Amino acid sequence: MAYAYDDQNIFAKILRGEIPNDTVLETAHTLAFNDIAPQAPHHVLVIPKGAYVTHDHFAEDASDAEIADFTRVVNEICKRLGIRPGDGGEGYRLISNAGEAGVQEVPHYHMHILSGRPLGRMLKKAD
Ligand code: AMP
Numbered sequence: 001m002a003y004a005y006d007d008q009n010i011f012a013k014i015l016r017g018e019i020p021n022d023t024v025l026e027t028a029h030t031l032a033f034n035d036i037a038p039q040a041p042h043h044v045l046v047i048p049k050g051a052y053v054t055h056d057h058f059a060e061d062a063s064d065a066e067i068a069d070f071t072r073v074v075n076e077i078c079k080r081l082g083i084r085p086g087d088g089g090e091g092y093r094l095i096s097n098a099g100e101a102g103v104q105e106v107p108h109y110h111m112h113i114l115s116g117r118p119l120g121r122m123l124k125k126a127d
Contacts, residue, residue, distance in 0.1 A: 003052075003053040003054070003057045005051040005052070005053055005107070005108075006107050007051065009106055009107050009108050010106055010108075011045075011047050011106050011108035011110065012051070012108055014031070014033070014047075015031065015047070015049055021033040021034075022034040024044050024077060025073055025076060025077060025080075027069050027073055028049075028069065029048060029049055029050070029065065029066045029069040029070065030046060030047070030048055030049065030066075030069050030070045030073040031046075031047050031049060032044055032045065032046045032047075032073055032077055033045055035112070039114060040114040040115060040116050040117050040119065041115070041116025041117055042081050042083065042092070042113065042114065042115040042116040043112065043113070043114055044077050044081075044112075044113040045110045045111070045112060045113075046070065046073055046074050046077065046110065046111045046113065047108060047109065047110045047111075048062060048066055048070050048109055050062060050066055051108075052108070052109040053107050053108065053109060054096075054098040054099065054104070054109055055096050055098060055109060056098065057109065058070070058109045070111075074094065074111055074113060077113055078092055078113065078115075081113075081115060083115040083116075089115075090115060090116075091115065092113055092114060092115035093112075093113075093114045093115070093119050093122075094111055094112065094113060094114075095111070095112040095114065096109070096110065096111050096112070097112075
């Protein structure tokens with residue numbers, strides 16, 4: 001598996017502080033910020049600070065510390081938003097698009113956290 005990371009992608013620019021973001025939570029390895037074009041009342045993006053393109057790239061090459069931190073940041077945001085079913089919250093959806101079939105627009109690994117409205121079924125049937 002080989003990935004060429006494009007360090008001119010928009011999330012790389014956010015991580016370098018070259019463009020602003022609406023930060024929700026930041027840790028040593030992870031940044032979470034509100035999506036600029038939200039598709040639900042809660043739409044947060046969680047990204048690792050390291051240069052990873054997709055989930056598979058992250059899972060193969062990131063350290064255990066990075067992976068644990070990322071996973072726990074996703075949870076912490078769900079907790080703070082009050083959307084965890086175990087807390088009586090309404091629930092949420094996690095999406096990570098990868099590559100062409102996944103219609104990934106930004107080639108820096110990210111997890112979408114979506115909640116705040118009924119989200120419908122996961123996928124429409126193919127046209
Ligand atoms: P994806 O299609 O999974 O690559 O999603 C990329 C997401 O990044 C989209 O939901 C965009 O709205 C979002 N996005 C693009 N530029 C920015 C930005 N500058 N700040 C926050 N979110 C952004």
